[in-house]
Amino acid sequence: MIHFLFGYLALSIIGLSLFIITRKNPVHSVLGMLFMFIHVAALYLLLNAEFLAAVQVIVYAGAILVLFLFAIMILNIKEELEISLFVGSWVMALPVVIGLFIMLLLGLKEAGPTYSGVHTIEFIKTATHTKAFGKELFMNYILPFEIISLILLVAIVGAIVLTKKRL
Amino acid sequence: MIELKWYIWLSLAVFSIGMIGFLTRRNIIIILISVELMLNAVNINLVAMSHYMQDLRGQMLAFFVIAVAAAEAAIGLAIVIALFRTKAVGHVDEVTEMKG
Numbered sequence: 083m084i085h086f087l088f089g090y091l092a093l094s095i096i097g098l099s100l101f102i103i104t105r106k107n108p109v110h111s112v113l114g115m116l117f118m119f120i121h122v123a124a125l126y127l128l129l130n131a132e133f134l135a136a137v138q139v140i141v142y143a144g145a146i147l148v149l150f151l152f153a154i155m156i157l158n159i160k161e162e163l164e165i166s167l168f169v170g171s172w173v174m175a176l177p178v179v180i181g182l183f184i185m186l187l188l189g190l191k192e193a194g195p196t197y198s199g200v201h202t203i204e205f206i207k208t209a210t211h212t213k214a215f216g217k218e219l220f221m222n223y224i225l226p227f228e229i230i231s232l233i234l235l236v237a238i239v240g241a242i243v244l245t246k247k248r249l
Numbered sequence: 250m251i252e253l254k255w256y257i258w259l260s261l262a263v264f265s266i267g268m269i270g271f272l273t274r275r276n277i278i279i280i281l282i283s284v285e286l287m288l289n290a291v292n293i294n295l296v297a298m299s300h301y302m303q304d305l306r307g308q309m310l311a312f313f314v315i316a317v318a319a320a321e322a323a324i325g326l327a328i329v330i331a332l333f334r335t336k337a338v339g340h341v342d343e344v345t346e347m348k349g
């Protein structure tokens with residue numbers, strides 16, 4: 083059962099990724115991205131990461147996707163549908179990426195877990211995932227958390243400054 | 250039980266697809282979408298590692314990657330809008346001010 087589920091999720095994630103990068107109309111790409119994010123969230127549920135699955139749906143499928151749709155409103159779709167999809171140098175880019183893929187695949191052929199930490203499945207079951215996650219976040223990762231708040235502040239200020247009428 | 254390597258191969262495939270989109274597409278918004286694809290591939294990898302190595306560290310990193318991805322999308326799309334306002338183009342091969 084779980085193998086079937088993983089196979090379905092993996093195949094649809096790869097298929098939707100290919101769908102996203104080959105569409106002419108950017109709106110179709112963004113809709114494909116919505117389905118892909120939801121499948122990735124389901125994959126997180128398969129990996130016992132409920133909180134991250136919720137964050138994935140809220141932040142990616144909720145916030146980032148709407149942002150992309152707003153940006154697409156300013157595009158000229160009619161012109162977009164007439165010109166070719168790819169830049170002229172795609173014949174050089176494709177072999178490079180395929181070479182990288184094959185190299186990494188050979189390198190990671192037999193990758194497996196090499197380390198075993200303290201957060202076992204039983205531990206997370208008794209503490210509940212969100213509680214264990216929050217404890218780890220606010221006790222051991224409080225400095226990165228504060229730095230992330232600064233990064234988001236910089237993003238807010240940067241977006242306002244960049245879209246001002248007169249720079 | 251699915252082995253860890255299947256998850257790593259899946260994330261490798263999605264990362265490569267995102268990289269192909271990033272390097273070959275002409276539309277600047279699709280390029281930003283490809284970056285999001287690559288970040289998602291990294292997240293799949295991190296969460297799978299975290300589950301199989303029984304440590305929440307990977308999920309912490311995935312959480313921070315999601316936050317940085319949101320910031321990156323906001324800044325990237327602000328740059329796209331500024332580009333549209335100054336040049337009214339959305340294709341990377343038409344922006345040649347810096348002779349790149």
